[in-house]
Every structure is written in structure tokens, then in C-alpha cells.
Amino acid sequence: MGRFSSLLIFSVLLFLSACKTSKDFSGLQASMEKGIYRAVIEIPAGTNKKIEYDKNQKKFVIDQRDGKDRIINFLPYPGNYGFIPSTYSNPKLGGDGDAVDVLVLGESITTGSLIEIIPVAILKLVDEKELDYKIVAIPAEVNKQIIKTKNYQTFMAKCPEVIKILELWFGYYDKAQSIEIKGWGDEQEAISEIEKWRLRT
Template sequence: MICSVNNNIKRFKKLVFIILIVLQSCAKEKEIYYLPTQVSENSFNAVIEIPAGTNKKYEYDKESKSFIIDKKDGKERIIDFLPYPGNYGFIPSTYSDPKTGGDGDALDVLVLSEYVPTGSVLEIKPIAILKLIDNGEIDYKIIAIPSNVKQQIINVNNYNDLANRFPEVKTIIELWFLNYNKTDTATIEGWGDDKMALIEINKSKS
């Protein structure tokens, strides 16, 4: 009788332990989309979906709370072009409102740095905004660098630095977004500086 009670207690403790692990895991996954937008005055969080150099279009699925390869017509979306020129993802707790022409998703960000794994949360510094219109929807892209100097690969602090020192980088980014998706119709309205990028982020906070 005592042995049976002890076994039941052990099974109960094991079950409680498993439930706690699952709940902690779910809470962690749930929080990633709703992390704080801002870290400090000019630093923000970015959730990386697609690492630099990747040609598979990963995205964060809010329902399953996991990173999956996006599908179109039942097929995985593989970039039939050069791979992503930076680490691509979103700025958490932001929302591009369809009522004002947005696509209904979090604000996109392209972080210029070496490969960062899918699911990483990176502290970034916005330096520009690419004003992209995709299939008639506003699809602005925040261009950023890591806040951590050791993770930076180009010596820029703002839009003027980017435009003056690395105009070719702007050209590469433009050409990539205009050509990576053969089925969409994309146009570029122009560029905005780091101040405009900050305005767009603050406007999109959900």
C-alpha cells in the first residue's frame, strides 16, 4: 500500500514537472512576438527569422509559436535569386496597420551583419528605411546594424554614413528587394534617414 502511494506521488511529481516545462516553453515562445519594441533611446529589439545568406523564407507563425518555412501554393518558398543580403526579421510589438495601407504584419527589419540564427533576438540600431510598396501595400523595411559594435560589419552610425560611405550597399539592397520575388510587383518610393526610421517604428508600436 505504501509503495503504491509512493509510486503515485512520484508519477504526480513527474507530471507536474513536465507540465511546468511545457508551460515555460510556451510562455517563452509566446513572448517573442510581444517582446518590448525598444531597449533604450536609440536601440530596439529585432527577432531574426531569416539569417543572412539563407534562401529559404522562414517566418514566425503566431499560431504555432514557431519558426516555419513559408509556403505558397502548397510549396516551400525558396528564393530563386541571391540569398538574403542581411539578417531579416521583425521588430516585436509593432503592427503595420492595413487601414493605413500596411500589410497587417509586424514591421520588417534587415540587419546588416554576419549570420545570426533563426529565433535570435538582436539589439539593433536603425540607420535607414527603405520605402517599398509590394502588391499595392506599404511594406517598408527598416535597415539596421547591431547595437553591439563587435557585431557590426560596416562602419556606419546613421543614414548619411551609409549613403556617403557605402552607396553600393543601398543599390544592392534595392536590387535585391526588387528581384528576389518573381511573382510579386514591387516598387521603391525612395529612402528615409535614421530619424524617419525611428518615426516609423514609434508609429507602428502596437
């Protein structure tokens, strides 16, 4: 292998490595088509580190609390946690200042992955006296689905135990915060919540 070829391969590997740590999701549309949205995965299912996307650094970092990495001292995340791109829950309108949160039920998905999803429900929480809603979704790609449902009614009928697990997990995963479960909404409420905070250019 020549010197030029080695240099070229090294450059490609360096570029790919950089892509994994530095990503820009600004301007990325929230939806693909009717009923199908995009999600950026921050925390893979089965993870205890509280990973977040830093939009200023354009990379994924571990959230800090009291100057230390925030590790969830509880069971790991029961799904792939992330956000809907091109959404912003405006604090002036009652939002929390972040993109809309989403929990994608399925096998573990790598941090930084962009996947298409189908919202099936919304979990309504009150976190430290502030509304904190979580969109619950499944992958749009059929072969990645472990729960075969496209709406809240079927989700409730097929997987009532999953709903209980999610309520318990979100209610108790962070001992430093007071979290109250306010109930659930169907897929239409989930979509309405996304559209409410969707940025339009």
C-alpha cells in the first residue's frame, strides 16, 4: 500500500471518528411524512449515564450535577431516550426550554443515531412542579419493532405491564427530584404535543 493510500485511509477514518462525536441537528425537520417523525437518540436503552446533546458544542456529553457526571443510580433506561429535532418547548409558553423528549421502545440504539419513529402515546409528568411530557414511540421500521402497535389503544391492550413499568421507572429513577405521574394521552395527543413545539421556518 502506497503512502498516499495510507494517508487517504487515515483521513477517512479520522473524518468518520469526528462524525461520531460532532453532529449538527439544527434545521433537521421533525417529521418525515404523516404520522412518522424523526428522533435523535441520546441515551441507548440499558444505559445508566445521563447523556445529552449539547447544541452549542454539537456533540453528546454526560450531564453534570454538582460538578460530577450524572449517573442514574437505579435500573437503566427502559428505552432509547432522546429528542425530536426542530422542536423547542418555549419557557414563555410553559415549556422547559428543551426539545420535545421521546422514549423509543426497542432494542438498544447507539447515541447519535437518527431514526424514524411512530408516536403511540404520551406520558404526562410533573417534575419539580413543572410539566414534563415524554413522547413514547416505536421505530417506524417494522423489523426494528419489538412491540407491534401503532396507537395507544392497541398499546394499552397488548402491553399494560409496559405502561406500569414506565410509570414506576420515571416516578423513581431520580431520587433527587420529586416526580409525579399525571397520566397518559393517546397518539393524537403525542402528535399534538410535538406539533405544538415544532419550529417552522
